[in-house]
Amino acid sequence: MNRRLNLDISQNNTFLLPRDLLAAVDHLIGMKLGMGTLDDMNHLKNKRIRSVADLLQDQFGLALVRLENAVRGTICGAIRHKLIPTPQNLVTSTSLTTTYESFFGLHPLSQVLDRTNPLTQIVHGRKWSYLGPGGLTGRTASFRIRDIHPSHYGRICPIDTSEGINVGLIGSLAIHVKVGYWGSIESPFYELSERSKEAQMVSLSPNRDEYYMVAAGNSLALNRGIQEQQIVPARYRQEFLTIAWEEIHLRSIFPFQYFSIGASLIPFIEHNDANRALMSSNMQRQAVPLSRSEKCIVGTGLEGQTALDSGISAIAKRKGKIIYTDTHKIILSSNGDTLSISLVMYQRSNKNTCMHQKTQVRRGKYIKKGQILAGGAATAGGELALGKNVLVAYMPWEGYNFEDAVLISERLVYEDIYTSFHIRKYEIQTHVTSQGPEKITKEIPHLEAHLLRNLDRNGIVILGSWIETGDILVGKLTPQTANESSYAPEDRLLRAILGIQVSTSKETSLRLPIGARGRVIDVRWIHRKGVSNYNSERIRVYISQKREIKVGDKVAGRHGNKGIISKILSNQDMPYLQDGTPVDMVFNPLGVPSRMNVGQIFECSLGLAGDLLKKHYRIAPFDERYEQEASRKLVFSELYEASKQTKNPWVFEAEYRHFG
Secondary structure: HHHHHOOOOOOOOOOHHHHHHHHHHHHHHHHOOOOOOOOOOOOOHHHHOOHHHHHHHHHHHHHHHHHHHHHHHHHHHHHOOOOOOOOHHHHHHHHHHHHHHHHHHHOOOOOOOOOOOOHHHHOOOOOEEEOOOOOOOOOOOOOOHHHOOOHHOOOOEEEEEHHHHHOOOEEOOOOOOOEEEOOOOOEEEEEEEOOOOEEEEEEEOOHHHHHOOOOOOOOHHOOOOOOOOOOEEEEOEEEEEEEEEOOOEOOOOOOOOOOHHHHHHHOOOOHEOHHHHHHHHHEEEEEEEOOOOOOOEOOOOHHHHHHHHOOOOOEEEEEEEEEEOOOOOEEEEOOOOEEEEEEEOOEEEOOOEEEEEEEOOOOOEEEOOOEEEEEEOOOOOOEOOOOOOOOOOOOOOOOOOOOOEEEEOOOOHHOOOEEEEEEEEEEEEEEEEEEEOOOOOOOOOOOOOHOOEEEEEOOOOOOOOEOOOOOOEEEEEEEEOHHHHHHHHHHHHHHHHHHHHOOOOOEEEEEEEOOOOEEEEEEEEEEEOOOOOOOOOOEEEEEEEOOOOOOOOEEEEOOHHHHHHEEEEEHHHOOEOOOOOOOOEEEEEOOOOOEEEEEEHHHHHHHHHHHHOOEEOOOOOOOHHOOOHHHHHHHHHHHHHHHHHHHOOHHHHHHHHOOO
């Protein structure tokens, strides 16, 4: 308020003074006369983040109100009946328990962590939303609220948001954002000072940085040798302009600190339409971890930090020597102490994907603090690896890649290039019916023996068994009242001749659904301890399923280019290069100019050069800040080098040096 009204009052003063009221009235009169500017309701300085702690605090206050009402009711009842209540009966935890159970179970902002892949896991925790109780709805929110605001620069990603009715209402924070004490979104900058040669990093809230000349995210982030007379782009009071370098107060700390994690993983994003970049940011979170991960040839350089921050890999917390390794644990000796690190073994995520860690160190090796000990799902060499490096061709093929259809080679199936493992949970529970308790057993009449071959003596599937469709996982019999017509003929004969009372029960076993098959990797038998012998039992069976790529599956790149597999061809039927190498995928070339995502052409061309040269590239977005046509020059230079080293002139032909 002091800054808004131009008052020089100590920040420690938290009371209204007569000067405040006079300054406020004077400011309103000036606004009436057209002097000054109105506050922008969409500016981030007028908004704050309501964190999880704030929501829990509100629920705690609600629980205390309910507890107060319950205590008053208990006291009134005790007085009415002339009783003395005990402290245990007077104050209970029921109000607090029910309030928090309702909050975590029914609140729309209380969501189960999405763990499809490491990127999904880390991005889900960095989402912000206008929705929820006390917020907006998708049908009533206006365009001005959904639109990008200049104050979002460096704080909220302009690319990564939801698609559909919630566009602009759910988004992601930028990669270097920090939430302040009062819920303000702070972005870091380097403060330039004439007295000090070293640039000091400061975190500015939205109500502070508009008073500074902030250099935009360009070559200033990497190149410090800038002449004072040079004109640079800058941002001042929500306007973008060009000013002299000597007038700059702050500069960016990173070339693309205004992007979210998902958008910052897209190479050559500056050559794509923003809508396609949005699709790519969302589709990367849908990628299924593959059985064999592979490091990308072309990346942006943030793959390693993303995999590290996701927590999917096992990291050494101390330096020392590896004295033992296996598939379950790693034992580290450090300064005479022994540290055991447990590894994740075929763990099911809440999206049915397989979470698994593989050891990357050997016994007897000395390691440093922070070194990767075991890689997780969708990681390779400590970097995020969501897909595969395959050879693609942009060409029509007899109409099978019409629209967004994709042709693939059978090599991708036979060599398990796109094979993934999924873990499904199957559960069954016993109950006590009016006719008696249900029973878990292997002795199930009128069933063929091969259906029961995988059950142990208790009627539960054996760990490690291979299960096919229709096989019984848990045998269960449910008692029921039987009519004379429901008996089998042999049962009626026994009753008529020998007078034997045949027990009637219905077979209600847990079977593997149609289309499923796999290996049993875990069985959990859960039962409550009690006096009764007929307590409810719950049995969970976890089955690992191997899924290969097939017709109808969705494939996508990092530039919003997605499609459905229409046909799987043999290697000899696939198009091939000049040296006879068959391609792995065939895309429709008409999908590039209409979607305006030319970045995929840059990535494919540079990936071809990297595959031939056995090199990996990490390209920062917006590299045209250094030189005109920097992306094109880099790709052509690498293709030319690959053409020389491999002695294949068709890799780079000078007369076709353009991308359309």
